[in-house]
Amino acid sequence: MNDDWNAGERRWAADAILQLRREAARSADTHLLHMRFAGFPGIDFYFKDEAAHPTGSLKHRLARSLFLYALCNGRLREGQAVVDASSGSTAISEAWFARLLGLRFIAVMPACTAPGKIEAVRSLGGHCELTADGECTQSRARAIAGGGACFLDQFGLAERATDWRGNNNIAESILDQMAREPCPHPAWIVCGVGTGGTSATIGRYLRYRGLDTRLCVAEPVGSGFVRGWRGRDPHATATHPTLIEGIGRPRVEPGFIFDVVDAVVEVEDADSIAAAWRLEELLGRRYGGSSGTNLMACLQLAEGMREQGCNGSIVTLLCDRGDRYAQTLFDHDWLAAHAIDPGPAHARLAARLQAA
Incomplete structure (x- = not known):
């Protein structure tokens, strides 16, 4: 059973990676x-x-790279929620890619984020966790990931997730x-x-x-x-x-x-x-x-x-x-x-x- 489960996970990950590569070509x-x-x-x-x-910012490239990095490192699995800390544009792009892959997305954002960005995340099916002034969005995102979500961690992984x-x-x-x-x-x-x-x-x-x-x-x-x-x-x-x-x-x-x-x-x-x-x-x-x-x-x-x-x-x-x-x-x-x-x-x- 374990081998069957692993094979199924690998098939799902391979299909998800293919979807991201097709999107990049489009x-x-x-x-x-x-x-x-x-x-x-x-x-x-x-x-x-x-x-x-398609998602309106240079963060489209980063979000694709972060999803690919999580998939290729075995950190993102079928049905798993995805979370990240963002002031807006990265979250919008991540919400778009999460929807593409059929995954639930949670954006941890400062409450002072431009309302248009918050609405954009929600319109893509994402959930916004808004933090008070002075509260660390990354700490909140890590806490949510502790419950089983995949933390994309744009601030920690951006420079290594991108193929320079x-x-x-x-x-x-x-x-x-x-x-x-x-x-x-x-x-x-x-x-x-x-x-x-x-x-x-x-x-x-x-x-x-x-x-x-x-x-x-x-x-x-x-x-x-x-x-x-x-x-x-x-x-x-x-x-x-x-x-x-x-x-x-x-x-x-x-x-x-x-x-x-x-x-x-x-x-x-x-x-x-x-x-x-x-x-x-x-x-x-x-x-x-x-x-x-x-x-x-x-x-x-x-x-x-x-x-x-x-x-x-x-x-x-x-x-x-x-x-x-x-x-x-x-x-x-x-x-x-x-x-x-x-x-x-x-x-x-x-x-x-x-x-x-």
């Missing part, structure tokens, strides 16, 4: 959008639209799409740090390929990664809270790989929000606050290139759909309640884009 790739700004002649800006994934050598990871995809552009090897690739998986994947892949392209992390002011990176301190904690969801972790997470990052740019929340508004004007659709953080870091790097008389290209990510933040970052009353006025920052940004 998802194909995301667009790389090209822009030029009058204030930065000779510098091309590229925005990889990760919001185009290739397999159409985000870094390989960017460089393949850049191959026929005027400056195919970017001067910089810019991303934020949520779990650390994206920055670790990009930084490792650039070194694996032997490229001179440098990696910059764009983060809210005083985040755990910023402080940890500067002092190479794995125990560093944030000095400032942030309204930008998905990045700006309060502490250094296990997936934060400092030594593959060449530069860190800190961005004020008001500037990130103003840049998200500007992206809507430039691209005709809304993106979240972390995409605005990325844009602000790109401009700082471009100003450095301009001062040095350098031409070239900069690539960054559009991380998730902005409609998830209709009740927060794009709501004037919500912003006023948080003492944020993006108007002055928006005006400064417009001037930076236009004036050399």
Whole structure:
């Protein structure tokens, strides 16, 4: 009987892995959008639209990898519930994949998470466990896993679950799409740090390929990664809270790989929000606050290139759909309640884009 049970479990796992591989083939790739700004002649800006994934964010790649990692390590079985701690976008993607595999999903999320994200998880059949301010979502997720659920553990496993050598990871995809552009090897690739998986994947892949392209992390002011990176301190904690969801972790997470990052740019929340508004004007659709953080870091790097008389290209990510933040970052009353006025920052940004 035990052999029959094991054989059945292996058949189910093999079928689940096949479903995930088929989904990856159907998802194909995301667009790389090209822009030029009058204030930065000779510098091309590229925005990889990760919001185009079926689940609306770059976390679609991570969620698939986490499910595959759990399956291939024998941690996820037929009928088992799945749990993870997330501020929203990863949870949405995980809920989507759990539904694909016919599994129950539980998202442990801060109660302050954007309402649009909570509703998205629920609409996909997921259950949201909302934690109070100061309560550790990861501890709650581990406690739920103690009752038999599979803990996907995005913060603990992101950098190892992703295949950084290739397999159409985000870094390989960017460089393949850049191959026929005027400056195919970017001067910089810019991303934020949520779990650390994206920055670790990009930084490792650039070194694996032997490229001179440098990696910059764009983060809210005083985040755990910023402080940890500067002092190479794995125990560093944030000095400032942030309204930008998905990045700006309060502490250094296990997936934060400092030594593959060449530069860190800190961005004020008001500037990130103003840049998200500007992206809507430039691209005709809304993106979240972390995409605005990325844009602000790109401009700082471009100003450095301009001062040095350098031409070239900069690539960054559009991380998730902005409609998830209709009740927060794009709501004037919500912003006023948080003492944020993006108007002055928006005006400064417009001037930076236009004036050399």
